[in-house]
Amino acid sequence: MSSRNHTQWNATPDLQRGEWVDSRIYSDDQIFEDELSKIWKKTWIPVCHESELKEAYSFRTMTIAREPVIVVRGKDMVVRAFLNVCPHRGNMIERRPAGNYKRGTPSGTPKTMTCMFHAWSFDMKGKCVNISRKEAGYQDRLNEDQVGLRELKCEVYFGGFVWVSLNDDIGVTVEEFAAGSLDVLAPSLNEEPLEVFHYHKAIIPCNYKLWHDTNCEFYHDYLHYHNRITGFNDAYFARKNNGFDGGHINVGSFEVQYENYEGSHGREELSFPHLPPNHWYMIDMFPGVNFNLRGSALRCDLMTPLGPNSVMIEFRGLGLASDSKKDRQTRIDHHNSIWGPFGRNLHEDLLAVTGQGSSMHPLAESRKILHGRHENETIHDENGMRHYYEEWGKLLNRSPSDPDKKFEPYPVFKEQEAQRAAAAVE
Amino acid sequence: MAVSHHEIKEQIRELIYNTCIHLDDYEWQKWHNNCADNFNYAIRAFSPEVQTDIKYHGGDKEYMESITNMLNKHNSDQSPLRRHCTVYRVDVAEDGKSATAISSLTVHQTQLDGVNSHVxxxxxxxxxxxxYNDTFVIDGKSIKFEDREVRLDTRRLDKGTHWPI
Structure with missing residues (x-):
């Protein structure tokens, strides 16, 4: 058989369940709503880096699962997160992406978050400090203590990233949530303060998981001339894809041969602390976070799903806060050469997922998307995606291979569990 | 006979506009030929999000030549870019050996293969x-770009591009 007719095309692949997914998981409206409520509103999400909140009273705004969020650094230098929503009439309190409240706003006094609509003001701990004409309007029926902001769980963790959860009952710290997936880079990122030197965003017409899948699998390095010419040796193909509880993975390192690409040079002089020269580690955290350390520059992708076929990706580049001006510029050039909006690799990745989005748009005929490569859990194995969708299926109680059915553990994972149990007995 | 500052300004405007044509038409080498050996190129923008001036792309003449030489090795969005440029101001140094220019720039993209080409x-x-914030070196015989900063207002660049702007 070569080409296939409609029936053959839609037939169940001759692979184990879990080695393919139904494309409706990338396009269905109801599945997307389930993801927002059962995943994105329940977990830890990194929203920015502490270097974006350098001084007391600085703030950043963002959105998690359609909820407007503001992160502020208080006078006590503690970073806190709140819903960016005024408890009075539901207006978004802060409209700017970033700034500092040391200066007053047209409706408000300095050092307060003030809703411009009716000038209700809040301090950096979320306490309401002013209700305009309170006694005249509310007499003694309502006071400031009753209308504080909605505070959100917030931690600064892993090289200074700011993590927020909408879920008061999350019950785990970020460290516990990460389940060991971050450990491989923790010494490099925690040694000294980091600083954001790059930020840009893209809104791409594809499902957020397609971007995460791309970050989770390196088989797509055939897309990148840069990665083929600077990688694709024995050490590259030996890189391990390691799964962790919670759907997280990380990818082991090797020494990149940057000089094989015309105009490119090694990055050994500016390696992050504890990182061997020109090495490259990657961490992909459930449900859509990527940390990518290539020698001298750290990249972090944060996703905001906008719809089943639309995702905003924020790309950050980070270096060491202690960098000299010259070193910082070199790091920036290293970062931009492949990861900037005009870089060699990022454009290619975004083209590819845009193409997937075009073929898997809402109401498109469902397709079987293969995640079935097995290469001893090394770099071109697709175990990273299988690991992700095991967790996704559990949380949504939907089978990724047939999302109308309830989730059952993948056979391949059952086998692995049995193998691990047998090994433990031995 | 010495060339007047007025004539230099006209030549610079012509150079900027011709460079737009070269870039629009992928005539990369003609663009490089208009750049001095110590040329430097950068695409930058101020990010209100992280309150920092950000360099998105750039390098020296050798680097930019390598970028364009390698284009055929890469998978790129081939949707054409067209530069609409208006030279607002040209300032020639007293000694006539250098000049700066500020030009307004809008780049349009006409889709070809970036999304679903049928649609x-x-x-x-x-x-x-x-x-474009340009600096020129003038040696009496020729005028060449010494520095080009593409200063962006646009920061949402979506898929981006492999092509210099």
Whole structure:
């Protein structure tokens, strides 16, 4: 058989369940709503880096699962997160992406978050400090203590990233949530303060998981001339894809041969602390976070799903806060050469997922998307995606291979569990 | 006979506009030929999000030549970019050996293969808005770019591009 007719095309692949997914998981409206409520509103999400909140009273705004969020650094230098929503009439309190409240706003006094609509003001701990004409309007029926902001769980963790959860009952710290997936880079990122030197965003017409899948699998390095010419040796193909509880993975390192690409040079002089020269580690955290350390520059992708076929990706580049001006510029050039909006690799990745989005748009005929490569859990194995969708299926109680059915553990994972149990007995 | 500052300004305007044509038409080598050996190129924008001036792309003449030489090795969005440029101001140094220019820039993209070509090919949209801030070196025989900063207002660049702006 070569080409296939409609029936053959839609037939169940001759692979184990879990080695393919139904494309409706990338396009269905109801599945997307389930993801927002059962995943994105329940977990830890990194929203920015502490270097974006350098001084007391600085703030950043963002959105998690359609909820407007503001992160502020208080006078006590503690970073806190709140819903960016005024408890009075539901207006978004802060409209700017970033700034500092040391200066007053047209409706408000300095050092307060003030809703411009009716000038209700809040301090950096979320306490309401002013209700305009309170006694005249509310007499003694309502006071400031009753209308504080909605505070959100917030931690600064892993090289200074700011993590927020909408879920008061999350019950785990970020460290516990990460389940060991971050450990491989923790010494490099925690040694000294980091600083954001790059930020840009893209809104791409594809499902957020397609971007995460791309970050989770390196088989797509055939897309990148840069990665083929600077990688694709024995050490590259030996890189391990390691799964962790919670759907997280990380990818082991090797020494990149940057000089094989015309105009490119090694990055050994500016390696992050504890990182061997020109090495490259990657961490992909459930449900859509990527940390990518290539020698001298750290990249972090944060996703905001906008719809089943639309995702905003924020790309950050980070270096060491202690960098000299010259070193910082070199790091920036290293970062931009492949990861900037005009870089060699990022454009290619975004083209590819845009193409997937075009073929898997809402109401498109469902397709079987293969995640079935097995290469001893090394770099071109697709175990990273299988690991992700095991967790996704559990949380949504939907089978990724047939999302109308309830989730059952993948056979391949059952086998692995049995193998691990047998090994433990031995 | 010495060339007047007025004539230099006219030549610089012509150089900027001709460079737009070269870049629009992928005539990369003609662009490089208009650049001095110590040429430097950068695409930058101020990010209100992280309150920092950000360099998105750039390098010296050798680097930019390597970038364009390697284009055929890469998978790129081939949707054409068209530069609409207006030279606002040219300032020539007293000694006539250097000059600066500020130009307004809008780049339109006409879709070819970036999304679903059946549906989207032929659709034109604004790709980015910004300015060219140029510096020139004038040696009496020729005028060449010594520095080009593409200063962007647009920061949402979506898929981006492999092509210099």
């Amino acid at each position: 989207d090919a032929g659709t034109t949209s604004v790709f980015l808005v910004g300015r």
